Structures are given as structure tokens and as C-alpha cells.
């Protein structure tokens with residue numbers, strides 16, 4: 001590929017900057033343990049399957065997964081226990097897992113810290129709810145490295161992935177050309193294809209998560225398994241000297 005002037009790099013959040021799939025699994029498991037500890041007697045593996053169904057049916061952004069879970073299982077499994085106590089036990093355990101374990105990949109922090117000295121615009125383009133996605137950036141302590149006007153959250157923009165208009169909007173808002181803009185994401189269809197379609201330079205982060213074995217319609221400029229490989233590419237192809 002030809003060397004070009006790179007002005008901005010945007011990152012996806014989930015399963016790109018941190019292992020969302022792994023984190024959610026641990027957080028949900030801790031939540032079910034806490035509910036069991038507070039008197040829920042259904043076997044954990046059955047609860048787990050039921051909770052997965054709730055998430056599939058009501059989306060991962062739905063706020064009342066544990067309430068719905070209790071509505072769906074026979075009452076005998078929490079006879080004599082106030083269901084609100086069980087819900088609260090689950091919610092608290094989930095949030096405590098966030099405090100302890102919602103952390104970015106170490107190499108992501110290191111490389112983004114270096115790149116923040118390269119004179120580039122650094123930002124995110126992420127799918128999800130405003131405060132929920134912003135909370136992840138805060139917890140990961142990545143906000144100081146990002147350009148304040150370069151954080152784009154689909155709900156806030158009003159355009160969702162995989163609509164390429166989301167990526168187009170980012171470029172026009174910052175007055176940058178797609179060809180001078182890189183997007184790093186894990187999802188071949190939500191991240192790579194739409195960003196490719198408007199001419200952005202795409203990098204697929206492939207290090208696990210639900211998209212690991214998925215293929216899109218188009219190929220990224222580069223596929224990497226960690227941020228050090230991304231940095232090598234930036235140094236080699238875009239004269240980034242950090």
C-alpha cells in the first residue's frame with residue numbers, strides 16, 4: 001500500500017480496547033454467584049442459560065436483566081426471599097466486577113500513550129449508549145489520550161454501526177479525509193466493511209471475542225493481534241515516529 005498522510009486514528013471500544021466478551025462472562029458469573037449466595041436455589045448452569053436468553057432477547061444494553069431472569073424461572077427457586085434483594089445482589093456484584101476488572105489490554109494503553117505524542121487526532125467510534133460507552137473509557141483511563149472532540153458514540157450521533165454514514169459523519173465533523181483516517185476495530189461487518197466503503201484505512205484487531213471467526217465482505221488494510229503490531233505498521237507505512 002502506498003504511504004499516505006495519516007491525520008487521525010479511531011478505535012472501536014468493545015473487544016478492541018478491552019476484552020468485552022471475557023469481562024461480561026466474568027461479571028455475569030459473579031452476579032449469579034451473588035444471587036445464589038442470597039438465596040436463589042436454581043443451579044448456576046441453568047441460570048446462566050436463562051440469563052443468556054434474556055440478554056439475547058432484550059439486548060445487552062437492557063437495564064433489567066436480573067429482574068427478567070427472576071420472572072422467567074419458577075418461584076420455588078426463591079421462595080421466601082425478596083426478589084429485589086436478589087436483583088440488587090446481582091447488580092452490585094456486576095458493578096464490583098467493573099471496578100476490579102474492566103481494564104484495557106496493557107498493550108492498548110502503552111501504544112495509545114505513545115501515539116498521543118505523535119500529533120495525531122486520537123478518538124473512538126463506538127456502538128452503544130452514551131454514558132455506558134463513556135463509562136468504559138473513563139474506567140479504562142484512556143480519555144486523557146483522546147482528542148476531546150473525537151469521541152463518537154452511535155446513540156449520541158443517531159447513526160448506528162454498520163451504517164457507513166457514522167464513519168462519514170466522524171470525518172466531516174473533524175474535517176478530515178477518510179483516506180487520512182484509520183479505524184481499528186474487531187468486527188469485520190460493523191467496523192471494517194463500512195469504514196472501507198468510505199475509503200478509511202482499516203485495521204482489524206483479531207484477538208478473540210465473538211467476531212474471531214467471522215469474515216466480512218472486504219479485507220482490512222492490516223490484521224493484527226495486538227497493538228504493538230499496529231504500532232509497527234504505523235511506523236513503517238505512515239512515518240509515525242514514536
Ligand SMILES: [Mg+2]
Pocket residue numbers: 012013014015016185186187
Ligand atoms: Mg467491537
